[in-house]
Amino acid sequence: MANEMPQEISRRTAILSGAATIGSIAASGPALALNNSQAKALVERVVSDINGVISSGKSLSGMISDFERIFRRYADVNIIARSTLGADARGLSSEQMRAYTDAFRSYIARKYGKRFREFVGGRVEVKTVSQVKSWHEVSTTVYLKGEAPFEVRFLVSDRSGQNLFFDMLIEGISLRLTERTEIGAMLDRNLGNVDKLIRDLRMAG
Amino acid sequence: MFNLPADLRFPRRALAALTLALVAGCTTPDSPLPPGQVFDPYEAGNRKTHAFNRKLDKALLKPASEGYAGAIPVDIRTAIGRFAENLSMPQAIVNGVLQGNMKGATEDTYRFLVNTTVGLGGFFDPATEMGMPSGTGTDFGETLDVWGVPQGAYLELPVLGPSTERAATGRIVDLFTDPLGYALPRPERYYSTGVSVLDGIGKRGRYAETINSILYESADSYAASRSVYLQNRGFRLGRGTEEDYVDPYDMQFSDP
Numbered sequence: 019m020a021n022e023m024p025q026e027i028s029r030r031t032a033i034l035s036g037a038a039t040i041g042s043i044a045a046s047g048p049a050l051a052l053n054n055s056q057a058k059a060l061v062e063r064v065v066s067d068i069n070g071v072i073s074s075g076k077s078l079s080g081m082i083s084d085f086e087r088i089f090r091r092y093a094d095v096n097i098i099a100r101s102t103l104g105a106d107a108r109g110l111s112s113e114q115m116r117a118y119t120d121a122f123r124s125y126i127a128r129k130y131g132k133r134f135r136e137f138v139g140g141r142v143e144v145k146t147v148s149q150v151k152s153w154h155e156v157s158t159t160v161y162l163k164g165e166a167p168f169e170v171r172f173l174v175s176d177r178s179g180q181n182l183f184f185d186m187l188i189e190g191i192s193l194r195l196t197e198r199t200e201i202g203a204m205l206d207r208n209l210g211n212v213d214k215l216i217r218d219l220r221m222a223g
Numbered sequence: 224m225f226n227l228p229a230d231l232r233f234p235r236r237a238l239a240a241l242t243l244a245l246v247a248g249c250t251t252p253d254s255p256l257p258p259g260q261v262f263d264p265y266e267a268g269n270r271k272t273h274a275f276n277r278k279l280d281k282a283l284l285k286p287a288s289e290g291y292a293g294a295i296p297v298d299i300r301t302a303i304g305r306f307a308e309n310l311s312m313p314q315a316i317v318n319g320v321l322q323g324n325m326k327g328a329t330e331d332t333y334r335f336l337v338n339t340t341v342g343l344g345g346f347f348d349p350a351t352e353m354g355m356p357s358g359t360g361t362d363f364g365e366t367l368d369v370w371g372v373p374q375g376a377y378l379e380l381p382v383l384g385p386s387t388e389r390a391a392t393g394r395i396v397d398l399f400t401d402p403l404g405y406a407l408p409r410p411e412r413y414y415s416t417g418v419s420v421l422d423g424i425g426k427r428g429r430y431a432e433t434i435n436s437i438l439y440e441s442a443d444s445y446a447a448s449r450s451v452y453l454q455n456r457g458f459r460l461g462r463g464t465e466e467d468y469v470d471p472y473d474m475q476f477s478d479p
Contacts, residue, residue: 097472100471101471101474129436150465175472189455189458190458191451192468194471196451200441203446222442
């Protein structure tokens with residue numbers, strides 16, 4: 019543990035300064051070891067916001083921007099975006115990384131926000147929480163009309179310096195890993211050119 | 224146990240041999256793959272099948288599911304879906320027993336009995352309304368997993384779509400070990416096949432947004448469907464993130 023500290027602190031500082039530029043809102047105070055109930059409390063806020071969007075009766079574009087707000091506020095978009103690039107993240111300049119992260123956030127909001135239509139009339143309930151490896155998993159159940167309930171799991175960590183979720187698994191399908199595949203394919207299509215990838219990403223979703 | 228007509232005995236015996244051959248043939252990687260890496264040695268062939276499946280979906284399945292959704296009211300589509308699920312229960316019960324999952328097999332049995340009787344042959348779902356646990360939906364692919372057979376290589380099957388060597392073997396075995404296939408006289412057996420085809424079309428419609436987004440909106444629909452299938456299959460087999468999910472905060476990135 020002790021020998022991991024310096025690296026950890028530098029990473030936190032880097033991510034925090036990145037988050038400050040983008041204007042992320044701190045979801046909690048100083049990061050003293052996250053516990054199960056804090057992780058659950060975070061997801062309860064996410065779920066209550068999601069239930070609010072579902073029952074708001076807003077237009078599609080309204081739902082998408084609401085979803086982007088939820089994602090911006092409660093998810094560690096920096097680590098999700100960065101990890102979808104894999105090893106390619108190393109070659110990016112800080113401007114490129116910022117542009118990529120912004121494009122990625124809006125892309126995710128469009129792609130998943132438009133699916134909120136299917137949730138109208140349904141509800142999400144927070145069920146259980148458990149610690150797995152270095153993170154906490156909060157399991158929720160989604161109830162949709164005329165369908166068997168299904169599980170959505172949030173992976174919460176404080177390793178960014180704040181309590182944020184860094185992945186969402188729908189029936190075991192990880193948003194982060196699925197987008198890793200998708201971004202990888204987009205990058206291949208652009209022969210590894212990150213600027214072209216960013217341009218594509220702005221149109222996708 | 225029970226007396227089978229002579230014409231049914233042969234395929235069963237041949238099947239046992241086939242299963243053994245297939246299971247023994249489940250390919251394994253020469254060295255363990257890094258987490259997140261897919262074992263797909265047949266990728267070139269799989270991609271051809273994928274291109275075929277995509278064309279088939281576009282020409283047939285997608286329009287059929289849209290027509291089905293347009294022509295048949297939602298309540299009837301739901302009832303057909305339930306009926307098809309109920310028909311698959313005896314199969315799940317057999318596999319539950321083979322897996323030594325007596326709790327699951329018992330729950331499936333009660334669900335089947337309640338829905339077949341009170342639920343009028345399975346068109347209604349009183350079991351869920353009574354708060355009974357949802358069905359295990361298990362199959363012989365899962366039984367093989369419980370028995371320690373490796374997953375094998377990723378496979379995309381014509382018409383049926385994403386699979387693995389182990390899951391595909393399971394599907395073949397399930398075709399022959401379904402108790403209903405033996406319990407039902409001939410015309411009814413064909414009706415049950417018809418119902419599962421209708422249910423397949425219904426499912427294509429119910430998950431239309433997800434399926435369309437994977438098949439027609441992703442940068443590489445083959446890689447996307449492979450990834451989604453394998454993640455979901457792992458989940459159904461009870462694998463959590465403990466096994467090979469890597470904490471993204473542990474990945475080595477240089478700071479910008």
